[in-house]
Every structure is written in C-alpha cells, then in structure tokens.
Amino acid sequence: MADLQLTGAEPAVATDGVWLACIECGETFPPFADVRYTCDDCDGLLEVRYADLPTWGDFREDRRGVWRYAAALPFEEGVSLPEGDTQLHDVPGLEAETGLERLRVKHEGMNPTGSFKDRGMTVGVRVAKEVGVDRLACASTGNTSAALAAYGARGNMETLVLLPAGKVAAGKVAQASLHGARILEVDGNFDTCLDIVQDLAARGEAYLLNSLNPFRLEGQKTIGLEILEQFRDEEGAYPDRVVLPVGNAGNTAALYKCFRELVRSGALPEEEVPALTGVQAEGSAPMVEAIEHGWDHTERWENVETKATAIRIGNPVNAPKALPGIRATGGTAVAVSDDAIQTAQRDLAEEGVGVEPASAASIAGLRTLRQRGVVTADERVVCLTTGHLLKDPDAAVEAGSEPEPVPGDTEGVLAHLQG
C-alpha cells in the first residue's frame, strides 16, 4: 500500500479529533459544522479522518456489533437497532468444491433490516442528528431505502426514498413502506435517482444518506473489523482475500479504509492485508472495466441490466476510493453472468445460507477466479454476502424448486411421495 493517505496533523477545523478531508486535493473541513458531501474546492470525495487511530485493545469488551468499535468511529453511540455482529459461516460443500485452504461466508443479511446498509445508517443517522437536519433522503436499489426507513423511524426523523420504478425487489419496498418512508418511484434507473437526490440535498431539501456520505462508510468499516477478528479467533490468522459484490463500491472503499487505519495504528501488518476482490454482474460492470483497463475512474454505463438488482449500478460513486483499494491490496475485479449468480445463490442455500442474488455474486466471482487460477488453492478466503434471501422473494422462487400439488389427505400425500 504505497500511499496510506492518512498522515497529516490535526487541522484547526477538527472537532474532538475528527475532521473531513478531500481525497483529491487534501482540503480539510469541520465534520459537523455544516452539511457537505463533496469538496468545496474540487468536488472530490470526502473521507473522515481521526487524530487517533485505534488498535485491537481499544475496542469495547462490553459491546457487540458496530458500536463495539466506537474507538474507530466519530461517536461513542448511534441510533442503533442494534446492528453488526453477523455470523461467519463455514460452507464445507463450497470449500471442498473450490479446493481452497479455507472458505468462510460473512452473512450481512443477518443485520436488523437484512443487509449491511444498517451498519452505515446507525452512524449516518447519528450524524444527521448532530448536524441538526430533519429530513433524510436516499436513492436506492432497495436495501439503502429499507435501512434508512428503519433507522429514520427509530430516530424519529422524516425519510424520503427515491427508487427506480419497477426495479426494486418486493421485500425492500415493503420494508421502506412499513417503516414509514415516503417512497418516490422515479421513471429512470438508480443513477438517475442518485442525480436527483444529490440535487435535492444540494438545495438543502434533505440530508443525503447514500454512500457518497462519508459517515456511512465509517459504519461499514466495521465489517472489516469483524471479519479480521472473527477469522483470527477461529483460524489463528487473517484471511488472504475478501470477495464482495460491488455496486456503488462503498463497501470496497470502507474495507480499504478499515485496513489502512489498522496498518497505520500498527494493529495489522501491511503484508497481512487481505486482497480486496470485487464482483459485478456482466450487464453492470464499470468497476471491472476500470480495473481491466488500469483506469483511475469509471466510465458511466447508461444501460445496465442484471437480476441482481442491488448491484444494478452504472456509475459507482465511490470508484475513486475503491479502485486504489483493489489495486493497493493486490486484489482484482471480475464480472459474472446472471446464470452464474443464480447457481451460486442456489448452492449457498443448499448449505443453509439464504442470500439475495447480488450477494451470491461473491461466490460466483470466486468460482471464476479459481478457474482462471487468479485465486490459488492455498488461500484463505472470506466471501461477503450482503443481503438476506427474503429481500427478493421472486428471485428465490425462480431459483428454487417448484411446489407439488397434493390431495388433502394422508393417503393421497403418501401415494404422491411414492409415485
């Protein structure tokens, strides 16, 4: 990791050792004094910086989940449901098939609203309270809206969500609706929704809680902290690689920041940083394109299509943070077909791990990279599954087996089973 980009003395704008810095020009800003999502000077992405970076002993023994890691976050507590502390599953069938030294699945579908987005929202909604806004908003392929609606409800705040009409899985719309968000169905894709909500935020109409908001990524860093701790406790070593589905690349950016901060504090030897490996659907793969061409930015894909609706994104906003992370950790990015995603979803389900399609992309991508010899048999790998099976019941029914009609009596059922 050539440039850790975390150096520099605490600037005068800091509050309690926390400030924002532009990743492009280095300009610094106060963290909560006023609302901004990008750099005033160059429009670059912002990153949260700390005067003190924690090491393992600084995390709270009396808590589990996201707020165990308060020492790595801008607050001691958040608006919490609570979230995090998800399982690291073993998947013996997939481990044997891929022939890896070790394969584990970190199932983020086990968060309160069924996706990792909860980890970002517990911090983001806390910041919204600090900043003193009253209306929260996001564009979403579904899970961000479900999480925002629930955390907004918990924080007694008004929530507004913009969804691409007809392209959001049923479970996610149901969640946003029941938790009381105002749902605007936009005639356009996710990227159009994000353009609009950014305009609304710039006009002061709402506080933006997409992953462009740097505080959300702070919460999502805790995925990395949990993976490292859980894997180390079970295996006595850190994983060699983390494979994850990529949409806006917020998680990829968050994991990279997690690793950089740990290296900087001395908690993680630089040579033990896991290789960040991103997976996208073939019909929606601007990050893969950028990695393959060696670009430091992505080109916007206007027409994206995949059944993995959570990663149906043509203009990944966090690409400038995530691309250096993939490269610096020795990782890569790979595209997989919808068929390969569906097969992986079914195979995970056969091991008892129920995930939505986007999540299964991690396993599908791992398979492709094993076949290509990019991932080698001696590796210890963690695949991230980002959302729960019930998020997208239609996809689950399509991937699963057909119900069999039987008569309403035991003899009839027995006859059917024998027949």
Ligand SMILES: *Cc1c(COP(=O)(O)O)cnc(C)c1O
């Ligand atoms: C949001 C989401 C993703 C994409 O994550 P990014 O951080 O935007 O790359 C992947 N899978 C699921 C289930 C999601 O909800």
Ligand SMILES: [Zn+2]
């Ligand atoms: Zn700047």
